């Protein structure tokens with residue numbers, strides 16, 4: 001399933017982490033991000049409108065690859081998958097979530113931070129993980145220190161990642177991409193400034209991994 005996730009990402013260095021309050025924003029927001037070069041987006045289940053936002057973006061923006069984020073349990077996994085999510089992101093890892101993912105074609109990107117959590121993920125056959133909250137947990141230096149003992153594991157750090165520090169993470173050998181909300185800030189979404197968001201997306205898409 002890691003391969004499936006990597007092929008969806010297709011080298012995109014930044015996954016926009018979205019919190020959509022107004023369902024009418026979902027389609028223009030997904031379109032603006034895709035125009036800027038960020039086709040893969042994560043709509044978090046942090047609002048009442050999240051599932052409907054996923055449904056609309058998935059159905060009406062064919063150029064986007066719409067995933068769901070902040071998935072905490074099996075029920076949310078199933079609901080998000082049913083809504084049309086192409087991938088599922090969780091801040092952590094639980095037995096319940098793993099078994100939901102095992103029974104689904106939709107790939108899961110679960111979170112892990114500590115060596116013990118990484119070993120649990122590894123035992124479940126997972127080698128691509130979210131690292132959240134990245135900055136608060138120790139940042140790029142922490143992730144760098146995991147590279148040697150956990151040679152096969154790669155990460156998508158999110159949480160406190162921004163245009164300012166994204167490159168510090170993307171330069172690491174064990175980082176595939178980063179996630180963050182900075183490409184779709186609340187004030188620009190509220191103002192429906194789609195051109196402004198497209199410009200932020202374009203800058204982020206230019207942060208290619210070397």
Ligand code: 3PG
Pocket residue numbers: 017044069070132158159160161179180181182
């Ligand atoms: C996430 O769920 O990935 C984070 O909440 C994104 O964190 P950020 O808002 O600090 O980018």
